[in-house]
Amino acid sequence: MDDARGRLAAAAVEAFADNGFHATTTRDIASRAGMSPAALYVHHRSKEGLLFALSRDGHLAALDVVTEAAARHDDPTARLQAMIHDFTQWHAEHSKTARIVQYELAALTPDHLAEVARHRRAIERTVREVLEEGVARGEFEVADVPGTALAMLSLAVDLVRWYEPGGSRSPQQLADLYAGLALRMARPL
Amino acid sequence: MDDARGRLAAAAVEAFADNGFHATTTRDIASRAGMSPAALYVHHRSKEGLLFALSRDGHLAALDVVTEAAARHDDPTARLQAMIHDFTQWHAEHSKTARIVQYELAALTPDHLAEVARHRRAIERTVREVLEEGVARGEFEVADVPGTALAMLSLAVDLVRWYEPGGSRSPQQLADLYAGLALRMARPL
DNA sequence: CAGGTCATCCTAAGCGCTTGCTTAGCACCT
DNA sequence: AGGTGCTAAGCAAGCGCTTAGGATGACCTG
Known part of the structure; x- marks a missing residue:
């Protein structure tokens, strides 16, 4: 059919997000993608290698969302508001990927963890800088x-710990709420 | 020797917090406690039963911390401040237990999850009520x-996702910081 | 006080099953 | 004719958990 590698990745996102990395079997991922278990090893070195590909892409997407939001505004108040708004909205709209990004770091090999840790620090630095300015x-x-x-x-x-799509709050509402709370945390007393 | 059941529980807290429930083996828990793998089944029905005992006790301890803090003050500002302060401090000082409480809900059976979910709702309700008042x-x-x-x-x-004892911030400092941020979230504009 | 009884707590051994992953080979497209 | 993408089958290792029985100490009995 279509891109088999993509189907495998989509199946792994669902499986890892629903059950966690260690509770997910390669057979589960493969059957969700409509393939045999061995197909996973055509496209990835190991189950951890597949996790890393998802984690790295997710980290880069989240970092991109924050830097894009920061670039759209000049004054710190508007910039902080946009950054937290978009970062929150991304976590809600991509909650399954975000759950892997935020909760499966311990399953990565030291080398892979070091790479995603760099992206995490870049996100933190961007928020620190807008506060300092x-x-x-x-x-x-x-x-x-x-x-x-x-x-x-x-x-x-x-948010990714408890968020469910179709719940009482939309991603936009959560983004507005948390962006507002972030501004209250920073506003002069 | 001493309380073997207690040693088993302490070993399980360490193992579950460090590696997660699914990545922890009963052999690992038993060897940390200086016992044979079969000893676990003398004191608990299953590995999940041991997790539940830890999770339930942790939830009750956290709920107790919040209700005690609430009971010490009358006016909402002082009460909210104390609640978030003590709740934060408990999570830092008992970060291993707290990690199990917050991140291993998915590993519980439906019955056990239902019980701890009641305690979680009680904590949320206490915070909602002080805000409403x-x-x-x-x-x-x-x-x-x-x-x-x-x-x-x-x-x-x-906090339990990234906190490490002996890091740059003490439990007290974190508790002060987050209590202050909570007040800023609630203060009139 | 000696000897027997019983419950408690633990271990050695291992069972049945599932795991991540490998190997050999088949089907298809260019 | 050869490269690509997949599968069927299965291996070695590790899993949660069970079973049968040994060690220990408290407590009766004569």
Whole structure:
């Protein structure tokens, strides 16, 4: 049929997000993709290699969302608001991929973990920088910039623990809510 | 020797927190406790039964921390501050148990999940109620009370994803930081 | 106080099953 | 004629859990 590699990746996202990496079998992934278990090893070196491909792509997508949002605005208030808004919305709209990104780091090999850790630090740095600039310009009042940046990201990250598509809150509503809370965390007292 | 059941529980907390439920073997737990694999089944029906015992005790401890903090204060501002402070501090000081409480729900049987879910709802309800009372008294200005309550709890919950004892922030510092951020989320604009 | 009884707590051994992954080979397209 | 993408079959290892029985100490009995 269509792209078999893509079907395999989509099946793995579902399986890993629903059951976790360790509770997911290669037979489960393969059967969701309509293939034999051996087909997985045509496209990936191992089950962990497949996880890494998903995790890396997910990290790059999340980083892209944040940097794009930051690039759209000049003043720190609008920039922070857009960053947390879009980061939250991405986590809700891609909650299965995001769950793999945020909760399956421990299953990666040291080499693979080192690569995705670089992307994670880039995301944190982007949030820290907008807070620092806002403080410098007097738009924000934040005593602990790294800690507050971590807290803002925690809102979106923790969403994937409980979020279900079709629940009472849409991705847009959550994005608006968390972007507003982030601004309240940074606003001068 | 000493309490063998307690040693088994302590070993399981370490193993489940470090490697996750599914990646932990009964042989690993038993050897950490200095026992044979079969000893686990003297004290628990199954590996999942052991997880449930840890999860239930952890949930009750966390719920107790929140209700105790709430009971110590009358006005909503002080009460909210104490609740988020103590809830955060508990998650940092008991980060291994908290990791099991927050991240291993999917490994529980439906019956066991139903019981811990009751305790989780009790915690959420306590936070929602203090927000509602604060809004009623004019101390808080919160548009989405359930969503904001969820966000405040998310801060402490997400901490267990990255917290390591002996890191740059102490449990007290984190508790102060997150309690302050929670107040900023609720304070009138 | 000596000897027997019983419950408690644990272990050695291993059963049946599932796991991630490999191998050999087939079908199809160019 | 050869490369590509897949499968059927199965291997070695590790899994959760069971079974049968040994060691220990508390407690009766004569």
